[in-house]
Amino acid sequence: MAENKSKNLLEVKDLEVSFFTYAGEVKAVRSISYELKPGEVMGIVGESGSGKSVSSYALMGIIPEPGKVIGGNIIFDGKDITNLSEKERLKMRGKDIGMIFQDPMTSLNPVFTVGNQINESLKKHTNLNKEERTARIIELFRLVGINQPEKRMNQYPHEFSGGMRQRVMIAMALACNPKLLIADEPTTALDVTIQAQIVELLKELKTKINMGIIFITHDLGVIADICDKVAVMYAGNIIETGSIDEIFYEPKHPYTWGLLRSMPKLNAEEHERLVPIEGNPVDLINPPKGCAFAPRCKHCMKICLEKKPPAYNISSGHDALCWLPIKDEYEKEVKNNGKSE
Ligand SMILES: Nc1ncnc2c1ncn2[C@@H]1O[C@H](COP(=O)(O)OP(=O)(O)OP(=O)(O)O)[C@@H](O)[C@H]1O
Numbered sequence: 001m002a003e004n005k006s007k008n009l010l011e012v013k014d015l016e017v018s019f020f021t022y023a024g025e026v027k028a029v030r031s032i033s034y035e036l037k038p039g040e041v042m043g044i045v046g047e048s049g050s051g052k053s054v055s056s057y058a059l060m061g062i063i064p065e066p067g068k069v070i071g072g073n074i075i076f077d078g079k080d081i082t083n084l085s086e087k088e089r090l091k092m093r094g095k096d097i098g099m100i101f102q103d104p105m106t107s108l109n110p111v112f113t114v115g116n117q118i119n120e121s122l123k124k125h126t127n128l129n130k131e132e133r134t135a136r137i138i139e140l141f142r143l144v145g146i147n148q149p150e151k152r153m154n155q156y157p158h159e160f161s162g163g164m165r166q167r168v169m170i171a172m173a174l175a176c177n178p179k180l181l182i183a184d185e186p187t188t189a190l191d192v193t194i195q196a197q198i199v200e201l202l203k204e205l206k207t208k209i210n211m212g213i214i215f216i217t218h219d220l221g222v223i224a225d226i227c228d229k230v231a232v233m234y235a236g237n238i239i240e241t242g243s244i245d246e247i248f249y250e251p252k253h254p255y256t257w258g259l260l261r262s263m264p265k266l267n268a269e270e271h272e273r274l275v276p277i278e279g280n281p282v283d284l285i286n287p288p289k290g291c292a293f294a295p296r297c298k299h300c301m302k303i304c305l306e307k308k309p310p311a312y313n314i315s316s317g318h319d320a321l322c323w324l325p326i327k328d329e330y331e332k333e334v335k336n337n338g339k340s341e
């Protein structure tokens with residue numbers, strides 16, 4: 001495999017996260033691994049409950065009770081941050097790693113003005129003086145498209161509409177120019193024009209400050225526009241990963257096939273019928289012994305029910321967790337051997 005030697009910003013190795021509930025252990029993230037370089041954007045797609053948010057909370061060290069990381073490592077900028085103390089985490093959150101949450105109210109405190117909250121973060125993580133901090137907040141508000149920033153920064157979160165709150169949160173996440181930005185469905189509550197502006201802004205930051213971005217979204221158009229690679233999640237696993245072209249045009253996993261059929265096409269002129277993936281998501285307390293997608297897969301074989309598929313390397317950077325390409329490869333080999341005899 002031709003390896004890119006440039007240094008990784010993030011290395012996630014065999015990460016496992018479980019929630020210890022009264023009903024049992026919910027295995028929300030079941031051993032995922034990936035790497036991200038500075039200035040690289042990785043998209044994460046997958047149906048609701050597949051572990052997209054929880055796996056990114058692990059990077060920030062903010063998995064809610066009763067959940068915890070039970071295995072694996074998170075290496076950020078060459079340092080193992082899997083088990084940092086809360087004090088070390090606080091230093092890092094907002095400064096080195098910024099996060100835009102799915103729900104803006106998760107990160108906005110209702111009792112402080114929005115300007116005050118960004119100011120606190122700048123005070124904690126930068127050497128800017130009071131005037132410079134105010135200037136930075138105004139600059140950030142302009143960047144994310146909030147008019148009258150001088151007035152708006154003195155307002156409270158409840159005085160903003162949903163879309164505006166999302167923009168405030170984006171401004172907050174970007175305030176200290178983090179090395180890594182985790183954007184969890186950052187544009188869903190925004191109208192199309194603002195969505196496009198935010199994506200443009202992130203693209204600019206990716207090149208300008210070499211920011212690595214993890215972009216969780218259901219929007220294939222956004223993925224194609226901003227991401228360098230994609231990870232498809234299903235039942236707590238990354239079941240396929242590859243470049244945009246590999247995932248969109250040469251997908252190898254039956255779940256990815258289904259997912260692509262169930263989402264609007266990139267080309268808006270095509271009005272193809274969307275086909276939902278039949279069947280129910282997996283019970284994460286008692287996941288199947290073999291492939292988690294087996295109960296919903298039209299290509300399921302005997303081995304799929306018995307053994308968890310290994311990661312099959314299709315080409316450099318393109319892997320699928322599925323028996324099907326392995327079987328195809330095996331049959332091809334048998335056929336070729338037969339011919340040469
Ligand atoms: N507080 C919790 N207690 C128990 N289980 C939880 C908790 N939070 C999440 N989970 C479990 O973790 C799994 C992954 O959740 P996660 O929020 O990461 O999904 P997601 O892929 O982000 O979905 P969505 O697209 O709806 O945002 C869920 O299926 C759920 O069972």
Ligand code: SF4
Pocket residue numbers: 253254255291292293294295297298299300301304309321322323324
């Ligand atoms: S491993 Fe088997 S059941 Fe799972 S997706 Fe592949 S073919 Fe389908």
Ligand SMILES: [Mg+2]
Pocket residue numbers: 052053054102184
């Ligand atoms: Mg989520």
